[in-house]
Amino acid sequence: MEWFGDSGYWLSRLVFQRALAAVYVVAFLTAALQFRALIGERGMLPVPAFVRRVPFRDAPSLFHWRYSDRLFAGCAWTGVALSAVLVAGAADRLPLAVAMAWWAVLWALYLSIVNVGQTWYAFGWESLLLEAGFLAVFLGNERTAPPVLVLLLLRWVLFRVELGAGLIKIRGDSCWRDLTCLQYHHETQPMPGPLSWFFHRLPRPVHRAEVAASHVTQLVLPFFLFAPQPVATVAAGAMVVTQLWLVLSGNFAWLNWLTIALALSVVDGSLLARGPKPPAAPLWYVVTVSVVAAGLLVLSLRPARNLFSRRQAMNRSYDPLHLVNAYGAFGTVSRIRFEVVVEGTDETRLHPGTVWREYGFRGKPTDVRRLPRQFAPYHLRLDWLMWFAALSPAYARSWFGPFVERLLTGDRDTLRLLARNPFPGAPPVYVRARLYRYRFTTWGELRATGAIWERTFVRDFLRPTRLGPV
Structure with a gap:
């Protein structure tokens, strides 16, 4: 042998x-x-x-x-x-x-x-x-x-x-x-x-x-x-x-x-x-x-x-x-980075001056001043799926609605997946999602502002949503 x-x-x-x-x-x-x-x-x-x-x-x-x-x-x-x-x-x-x-x-x-x-x-x-x-x-x-x-x-x-x-x-x-x-x-x-x-x-x-x-x-x-x-x-x-x-x-x-x-x-x-x-x-x-x-x-x-x-x-x-x-990866490379930013408000009536507060994610970019962290080999599954959602809403069709619903109910297990919950006392009344274009700042912009990212609003990803009848 x-x-x-x-x-x-x-x-x-x-x-x-x-x-x-x-x-x-x-x-x-x-x-x-x-x-x-x-x-x-x-x-x-x-x-x-x-x-x-x-x-x-x-x-x-x-x-x-x-x-x-x-x-x-x-x-x-x-x-x-x-x-x-x-x-x-x-x-x-x-x-x-x-x-x-x-x-x-x-x-x-x-x-x-x-x-x-x-x-x-x-x-x-x-x-x-x-x-x-x-x-x-x-x-x-x-x-x-x-x-x-x-x-x-x-x-x-x-x-x-x-x-x-x-x-x-x-x-x-x-x-x-x-x-x-x-x-x-x-x-x-x-x-x-x-x-x-x-x-x-x-x-x-x-x-x-x-x-x-x-x-x-x-x-x-x-x-x-x-x-x-x-x-x-x-x-x-x-x-x-x-x-x-x-x-x-x-x-x-x-x-x-x-x-x-x-x-x-x-x-x-x-x-x-x-x-x-x-x-x-x-x-x-x-x-x-x-x-x-x-x-x-x-x-x-x-x-x-x-x-x-x-x-x-x-x-x-x-x-x-x-x-x-x-196996295989990245047969296509995106030239522009889009990110879905999820926000909530505890105001019961929406108006032009409504204050919206952002949810923070552990790995995906949200705060423009926050340096990305090293998580691999640990796998942040929600953050990865949010990247796919920004490429096309079709990637989020099965899970994004339930995700928003759990934010509106203040589900503890879902909130544990996030880096920051802007509503620690009670869940928000409304949640919305907006699509932004993100880009890395230049050396000059980084020195002047301390921001790693610069972002520009593109469009609504999900209009303000609440539980029950609006």
């Missing part, structure tokens, strides 16, 4: 598994702290209503059998605890079968959450976590050498993440082809970070170099992941560098960190340290991994065809278990 495992990757496996477990901690923590307002029994898109209209076969989840907020919280906090123990390295102290079962439980718990999460969980990094998490079940622990088949499948995931992102760009917006996209993207990305203003103000030749480096990393280097070592390690290392650049320039939840973890699984650990020689893999393990690998290769046909299709789709799952998926 010498062909089955490669002990040279013991360190790569260790780092990948610990990093993946850390991402799981963040993902489950995000679910535990935000679900009540988003998908809870009294949430904007309640799970009970979803499972009544969507059959189990289309969205497998344990919540099809029973749902309560207490059960969901229990699953999410159990996921946090189990993941944290894996970060500490517990899986390497367990029998191989038990360690595999532990990883499988994590995957099943998170699959159950994603499959009832609806639009709040419709992000590519959810499927990426599930795909990588499923492979981790079969990656083994210190009791066996890392299986070559699973290592190759991890490279196949990274290949699709990087090449999918590169192809969707080069086929999409012309600014990727003329190297000008990053003159806009640092300003118009979904959730800027504390350094995004400075990245936006870099000289234009630097922006062009950023785009060119991105194209090399995403369109050329993925093919070298399957080259002999140390070529594959060098290619993966370059991907780590570009992902860290993205970490510094914005907030993309755990997408960048999970991609880094996948890249680290490619590194030949024997180049850094000699690991212990594990015992031979048991036959049941060899058979299981081989069968699973064969099945995943068959399932990979559709995502592979998608990569080379003129109608390439990005962030699509081809099966309800999210086993093999299509």
Whole structure:
């Protein structure tokens, strides 16, 4: 069975598994702290209503059998605890079968959450976590050498993440082809970070170099992941560098960190340290991994065809278990940043002098003087959906009305998702939403005003609304 495992990757496996477990901690923590307002029994898109209209076969989840907020919280906090123990390295102290079962439980718990999460969980990094998490079940622990088949499948995931992102760009917006996209993207990305203003103000030749480096990393280097070592390690290392650049320039939840973890699984650990020689893999393990690998290769046909299709789709799952998926992002880059600003008033009669007070969001821009914060890898789901809503009201059709209703009732779970509630004593009588154009200030404007953003009113997004008859 010498062909089955490669002990040279013991360190790569260790780092990948610990990093993946850390991402799981963040993902489950995000679910535990935000679900009540988003998908809870009294949430904007309640799970009970979803499972009544969507059959189990289309969205497998344990919540099809029973749902309560207490059960969901229990699953999410159990996921946090189990993941944290894996970060500490517990899986390497367990029998191989038990360690595999532990990883499988994590995957099943998170699959159950994603499959009832609806639009709040419709992000590519959810499927990426599930795909990588499923492979981790079969990656083994210190009791066996890392299986070559699973290592190759991890490279196949990274290949699709990087090449999918590169192809969707080069086929999409012309600014990727003329190297000008990053003159806009640092300003118009979904959730800027504390350094995004400075990245936006870099000289234009630097922006062009950023785009060119991105194209090399995403369109050329993925093919070298399957080259002999140390070529594959060098290619993966370059991907780590570009992902860290993205970490510094914005907030993309755990997408960048999970991609880094996948890249680290490619590194030949024997180049850094000699690991212990594990015992031979048991036959049941060899058979299981081989069968699973064969099945995943068959399932990979559709995502592979998608990569080379003129109608390439990005962030699509081809099966309800999210086993093999299509990835990609920012095929189109916005030139102008729009933001939905939500306001309320406690006045019972509206007039031209009505005083409106703004709700503050944790991550998305509202206060023009507030420097954007770093939240990633934590995922602020409401803030991200507000960015999509600003692009088009169609993105908010299912949840924005319920969101406003909960502001009008002073729902505590919803208010916990916000940075500032301007009505701490009692909920407002009216709520409205207005669309503004935001842009980063110049160096001169920043020195003169202290404002990071300058904003201009565009139009009403939602006219003043109240509970009951107006």
